[in-house]
Amino acid sequence: MTPFETIYIDEIVAVFDGGEGPLGHPRVYLNLGPSGKIQCPYCSRLYVNRASSAAGTGEIPPSGEPEQRNA
Secondary structure: OOOOOEEEEOOOEEEEOOOOHHHOOOOEEEEOOOOOEEEOOOOOOEEEEHHHHHHHHOOOOOOOOOOOOOO
16 A cells, blocks of 8 residues: 655654544554654554665655654
């Protein structure tokens, strides 16, 4: 399944509630683990750690990419 959206973050744990107010999903804590990425089981958004992504490709994702910060 293709990810709905790719979100680059600087953390190794993504904290996300699906957004969109009451239409979101329960708050989840997703550990990006050794691969540096994980797909949300609720909304299919793909979370990628910038450092892991840069190590694998030699490039850092552009800052214009969508970003979710843990709050």
